[in-house]
Amino acid sequence: xxxxxxxxxxxxxxxxxxxxxxxxxxxxxxxxxxxxxxxxxxxxxxxxxxxxxxxxxxxxxxxxxxxxxxxxxxxxxxxxxxxxxxxxxxxxxxxxxxxxxxxxxxxxxxxxxxxxxxxxxxxxxxxxxxxxxxxxxxxxxxxxxxxxxxxxxxxxxxxxxxxxxxxxxxxxxxxxxxxxxxxxxxxxxxxxxxxxxxxxxxxxxxxxxxxxxxxxxxxxxxxxxxxxxxxxxxxxxxxxxxxxxxxxxxxxxxxxxxxxxxxxxxxxxxxxxxxxxxxxxxxxxxxxxxxxxxxxxxxxxx
Amino acid sequence: xxxxxxxxxxxxxxxxxxxxxxxxxxxxxxxxxxxxxxxxxxxxxxxxxxxxxxxxxxxxxxxxxxxxxxxxxxxxxxxxxxxxxxxxxxxxxxxxxxxxxxxxxxxxxxxxxxxxxxxxxxxxxxxxxxxxxxxxxxxxxxxxxxxxxxxxxxxxxxxxxxxxxxxxxxxxxxxxxxxxxxxxxxxxxxxxxxxxxxxxxxxxxxxxxxxxxxxxxxxxxxxxxxxxxxxxxxxxxxxxxxxxxxxxxxxxxxxxxxxxxxxxxxxxxxxxxxxxxxxxxxxxxxxxxxxxxxxxxxxxxxxxxxxxxxxxxxxxxxxxxxxxxxxxxxxxxxxxxxxxxxxxxxxxxxxxxxxxxxxxxxxxxxxxxxxxxxxxxxxxxxxxxxxxxxxxxxxxxxxxxxxxxxxxxxxxxxxxxxxxxxxxxxxxxxxxxxxx
Numbered sequence: 001x002x003x004x005x006x007x008x009x010x011x012x013x014x015x016x017x018x019x020x021x022x023x024x025x026x027x028x029x030x031x032x033x034x035x036x037x038x039x040x041x042x043x044x045x046x047x048x049x050x051x052x053x054x055x056x057x058x059x060x061x062x063x064x065x066x067x068x069x070x071x072x073x074x075x076x077x078x079x080x081x082x083x084x085x086x087x088x089x090x091x092x093x094x095x096x097x098x099x100x101x102x103x104x105x106x107x108x109x110x111x112x113x114x115x116x117x118x119x120x121x122x123x124x125x126x127x128x129x130x131x132x133x134x135x136x137x138x139x140x141x142x143x144x145x146x147x148x149x150x151x152x153x154x155x156x157x158x159x160x161x162x163x164x165x166x167x168x169x170x171x172x173x174x175x176x177x178x179x180x181x182x183x184x185x186x187x188x189x190x191x192x193x194x195x196x197x198x199x200x201x202x203x204x205x206x207x208x209x210x211x212x213x214x215x216x217x218x219x220x221x222x223x224x225x226x227x228x229x230x231x232x233x234x235x236x237x238x239x240x241x242x243x244x245x246x247x248x249x250x251x252x253x254x255x256x257x258x259x260x261x262x263x264x265x266x267x268x269x270x271x272x273x274x275x276x277x278x279x280x281x282x283x284x285x286x287x288x289x290x291x292x293x294x295x296x297x298x299x300x301x302x
Numbered sequence: 303x304x305x306x307x308x309x310x311x312x313x314x315x316x317x318x319x320x321x322x323x324x325x326x327x328x329x330x331x332x333x334x335x336x337x338x339x340x341x342x343x344x345x346x347x348x349x350x351x352x353x354x355x356x357x358x359x360x361x362x363x364x365x366x367x368x369x370x371x372x373x374x375x376x377x378x379x380x381x382x383x384x385x386x387x388x389x390x391x392x393x394x395x396x397x398x399x400x401x402x403x404x405x406x407x408x409x410x411x412x413x414x415x416x417x418x419x420x421x422x423x424x425x426x427x428x429x430x431x432x433x434x435x436x437x438x439x440x441x442x443x444x445x446x447x448x449x450x451x452x453x454x455x456x457x458x459x460x461x462x463x464x465x466x467x468x469x470x471x472x473x474x475x476x477x478x479x480x481x482x483x484x485x486x487x488x489x490x491x492x493x494x495x496x497x498x499x500x501x502x503x504x505x506x507x508x509x510x511x512x513x514x515x516x517x518x519x520x521x522x523x524x525x526x527x528x529x530x531x532x533x534x535x536x537x538x539x540x541x542x543x544x545x546x547x548x549x550x551x552x553x554x555x556x557x558x559x560x561x562x563x564x565x566x567x568x569x570x571x572x573x574x575x576x577x578x579x580x581x582x583x584x585x586x587x588x589x590x591x592x593x594x595x596x597x598x599x600x601x602x603x604x605x606x607x608x609x610x611x612x613x614x615x616x617x618x619x620x621x622x623x624x625x626x627x628x629x630x631x632x633x634x635x636x637x638x639x640x641x642x643x644x645x646x647x648x649x650x651x652x653x654x655x656x657x658x659x660x661x662x663x664x665x666x667x668x669x670x671x672x673x674x675x676x677x678x679x680x681x682x683x684x685x686x687x688x689x690x691x692x693x694x695x696x697x698x699x700x701x702x703x704x705x706x707x708x709x710x711x712x713x714x715x716x717x718x719x720x721x722x723x724x725x726x727x728x729x730x731x732x733x734x735x736x737x738x
Contacts, residue, residue: 126347
């Protein structure tokens with residue numbers, strides 16, 4: 001394995017890790033606060049992607065839309081999906097099963113996932129959707145004699161890092177962030193201290209849903225959205241979350257990078273292993289540290 | 303007493319069945335049930351849904367025109383996306399319904415392998431209408447299973463012929479196919495054919511990303527570093543769209559010659575994302591701008607009806623569906639003619655299906671003794687034109703199926719290794735410019 005290959009794999013891996021991280025971040029945030037492993041997160045990713053490509057196509061249909069508008073369409077898609085679908089899921093379903101068995105909660109989110117997949121099929125049908133126009137807007141970058149799209153090389157990793165930094169800042173220094181952490185610690189005590197825990201859970205869920213949808217809407221320019229796209233993402237992002245330890249935000253970032261890089265290296269050296277690499281990493285980590293790489297003994301989970 | 307009467311009755315019934323059974327002409331049914339399997343869910347629904355629309359258009363029109371000697375066709379659609387046991391039990395349920403029925407199955411080669419022996423057991427005619435695997439009909443002789451379209455060997459050998467005719471000088475090739483039966487098998491055939499015709503070709507990469515992969519960035523980087531002269535991909539649907547888009551955004555299509563044997567089904571979706579100069583195939587001679595049949599009134603009218611219903615141009619599975627239905631009608635007509643104008647039994651129909659010739663919307667298909675249809679192959683080179691918002695095929699080549707299909711009784715893996723380069727010069731291969 002030459003140095004060149006490692007460099008190239010590094011570049012490829014980072015872009016992939018960016019998307020993976022955004023989706024895993026939503027999943028892990030929701031788990032941290034609500035204790036629910038939200039399988040319907042995969043559907044939020046798909047909805048974000050589909051809505052983003054629809055919005056971008058609309059923007060393009062009305063003549064040459066400026067790049068700002070096209071990028072805004074991606075963000076808008078994530079916000080709409082997170083706010084609408086996220087609220088429906090939280091208020092309509094999860095609030096009612098808050099104190100029930102975690103297995104039941106898991107099954108309910110799984111049921112919601114299946115229903116949402118059918119809804120997505122009803123709205124967008126079976127033809128592949130994309131928003132590839134966005135990628136062309138950012139042009140290409142030449143690196144080590146290889147052409148990359150600036151969108152994948154720069155935009156996605158930067159957005160992922162920005163979201164990470166914003167979230168860390170919000171959790172530490174804003175009122176609502178501190179309330180989220182308090183609820184994570186202990187919902188009952190937080191309520192006793194005057195925090196509206198029910199509202200905090202809703203806010204967290206909607207924000208987490210927006211991250212999932214943002215993963216989808218940022219992926220829409222580079223990929224083709226087809227039925228079933230959410231299933232793959234939920235499985236992969238679950239392996240990131242499990243590797244990192246449930247509820248670990250920084251851990252998810254590192255785990256996503258690990259998996260992204262390992263996957264890229266596999267394509268270079270043993271392409272047959274590409275598919276299995278994320279799960280291989282997960283299994284090895286869980287064998288050594290059953291609660292994930294970054295879980296510490298403390299009670300606080302985010 | 304009652305038991306005795308019942309026993310007598312039974313004996314009598316059995317005797318009359320024996321006496322009249324073979325002699326009585328099959329009574330004409332009221333409707334002919336068609337069990338059509340197609341993907342209505344999952345990523346392959348990019349093929350299945352247009353094919354279903356095609357079946358609906360064709361059947362509606364056929365029934366309105368009087369049906370099959372007055373017998374109306376009644377389709378039941380089964381979703382191949384159900385997969386495995388669920389799919390098979392649905393198939394069995396429809397195939398075992400009372401009354402006259404014929405099965406059209408399937409898109410997936412895996413499903414063809416599954417249903418073929420079942421249809422043979424149930425003695426129900428099964429027309430394989432879209433699946434590619436050549437192994438089904440080579441490994442076993444079926445009485446009730448036929449295929450009204452080409453198989454993977456015809457398609458891949460024709461692709462190699464097209465590549466070598468249009469780009470005879472190249473040294474290296476890389477492949478990037480989906481990691482499942484079709485991706486692996488089609489490469490096996492392509493590689494063996496290519497090495498038989500051009501033994502010095504260097505294979506620099508064999509990539510099989512996951513079926514349904516959403517990102518090919520790493521693969522594109524690797525291919526850019528390797529700089530192969532030719533890149534082959536037999537992928538389809540969203541996978542192909544994503545790969546082609548990512549490759550052309552990063553300039554890979556400029557440095558390597560792309561060969562995409564299934565891309566006819568992606569042209570309209572990809573639009574401007576697919577550059578000029580890509581070698582594209584259509585799994586048969588299917589193309590709405592087919593140089594020989596584009597002005598044929600039947601073809602033209604169908605394209606318009608299909609566009610009105612689905613808002614898209616027909617793609618190859620649409621043509622495969624129409625071919626299967628036309629083939630079935632031709633089979634019934636041939637069987638009836640042989641049966642003195644009477645409605646045929648399933649056995650007579652199955653026999654007639656071997657050997658008939660029929661036309662779908664493009665060139666005629668000839669059914670061989672082994673049940674394999676000989677369907678000619680159309681390939682072309684993408685070119686942007688002002689008339690359409692997506693590239694059309696230029697420098698089209700029509701390659702006759704008998705030239706590039708394993709002969710009856712031979713096995714494809716050995717046959718493709720014996721192909722001689724004189725097929726490249728065959729006068730039966732015709733070329734056409736776009737618009738001519």
